[in-house]
Amino acid sequence: MTASLTNPLRVGLRQERVISPQCLVIFGASGDLTHRKLIPALFELFRQRRLPSEFAILGCARRPWSDAEFRSKMEKSLAVEIAADPEAWKTFCDGLFYEPVDLQIDEDLVRLGKRLEQIDRLRATRSNRTFYMSVSPNFYGSGCRALAAAGLLADSKRSRVVIEKPFGRDFASAQDLNRIVNNCAKENQIFRIDHYLGKETVQNILVLRFANTIFEPIWNRNYISSVQITAAETVGVEERAGYYESAGALRDMVQNHLTQMLALTAMEPPGRYEPESIRNEKAKVLQAARLANEAEPWKCCVRGQYGPGGSSADPLTGYRQEPGVDPNSTTETYVSMKLFIDNWRWQGVPFYLRTGKRMPKRLSEVVLTFREAPVHLFDSAGAGPTANQLILRIQPNEGADFRFEVKAPGSGMRSRPVDMDFSYDESFG
Structure with missing residues (x-):
């Protein structure tokens, strides 16, 4: 044998x-x-x-x-x-x-x-x-x-x-x-x-949710009070005026990149990791999504445009002064909106989406803010107890933060918020 x-x-x-x-x-x-x-x-x-x-x-x-x-x-x-x-x-x-x-x-x-x-x-x-x-x-x-x-x-x-x-x-x-x-x-x-789906940190939303039992049970309206999805850029329109004038921030960012992150954050667990299964669950989220006030959308949706700024040493042109832009353009370079998703998991939880060019800081992230503790037993080192937050950093400094309260050193029982940090750079190089 x-x-x-x-x-x-x-x-x-x-x-x-x-x-x-x-x-x-x-x-x-x-x-x-x-x-x-x-x-x-x-x-x-x-x-x-x-x-x-x-x-x-x-x-x-x-x-x-x-x-x-x-x-x-x-x-x-x-x-x-x-x-x-x-x-x-x-x-x-x-x-x-x-x-x-x-x-x-x-x-x-x-x-x-x-x-x-x-x-x-x-x-x-x-x-x-x-x-x-x-x-x-x-x-x-x-x-x-x-x-x-x-x-x-x-x-x-x-x-x-x-x-x-x-x-x-x-x-x-x-x-x-x-x-x-x-x-x-x-x-x-x-x-x-949508090339945004090729980002490691965007794909990581699925892994974080569905490969860790500590998150998915509390990933719902019973524990989460709000969700913020932000994509801010420090650059202006640069040489893309020809395209941007016909698109604006709404078509350039919201209806694709931010919507994809919204769907990944809010979707139900797929039956298996296959393209059609994931697509179907994402589609259900979009079918259930609505503006906070559809009858009067201007009350839950803001459009803006960056103007001239900077300093005398480093002046920054406004959008209407950019080469190729109509001097009377009303194309938005900033959009912020409030949405709700009408399903069992997210009913009543506001989702805030915002994106803009020429912002003070380059930042793309998803912030899940959890509900506050029902009773505040301890004094806070700040103005008040800070709600727990899970911050998924899409770019830059790719990774995630979990913010929670701990006892501040000293004889009293005072709490203060601290961050538990995961960095792609430190973990994977």
Whole structure:
């Protein structure tokens, strides 16, 4: 009789997800999102060996850059990361390409198809292509039509299209865009994404809630008095006036990023960790959500706009003085609103959502304030006892705080609030 031994290395390899060869085509590659977010994220994935070796990135925009110019501009955006790992950049850089493309010109799409075939041969990407729409939302529909007309979405198994937020200006335009996209590709090829969901700290909301028995039993109206969700930025509109004038803070932040955090914070536990299960529970939250005063929304919703400020040494322009902004613009750069979720878990608990540009501090967080103790037995070192709070820090200083009362040192019985802190940086580096 012989014992059967299993090689643990082989078991581990079988459990690793095999990533197919891939060419990522980024439309709008000359824009802010590509050099600030997309390329740095892809480079980090490459350093973690989360990308296949047969991988290519093709940047596309109307600017007449060459491959070398595109690589040089991306290198400047990644100066700090490259300094930490120059060898990784050399290898990663070999997979960067650029092709001048205007999605409205048929000849450009034909040339794009030929360039993709060249990259397939050079990088062995096997015609697996993802088209990422990092362009103005006005071009999502026409861009998809152009790709479909050029035959670049014909293979439903090897081609896909990624559409960033915002998906339409309102419900009617979102439905129209959805019809256009579904006429260009099959549903399994279409990915409507919110990049905020890629943040570790946003994903951590689910883990914190559903992997710890100490939180979920008190995650309801019986113990929580209010929930605040904040996304504040210190920067102004910068070079995004063309987009921001048509969007504003409400469409740019509230209807996607803040709404996603609201849904993750308020949703019921899914039956299993699968995309559709999570989506269904999030949808139930949004169906039950309402403004605190729907008859008179101005009483529970505030819109504002940043004006000139700063100091004589460091003046800051107001929104209406920014390049490309209408001098009489009423586009909001700040929004604050009060919501309720009419279900058994959250009935009567106010949810406060707020976001703004040119704020005093850069901060994204979810704050759950618990109900006060029914009887105050002890004197407080402050103005009064502080309610317990769980603060989920999305960015910066990613992590979480739990605020509670303890006895202040001394002969008397006085309480004072302290923080128990978790930091991603200290725990994971």
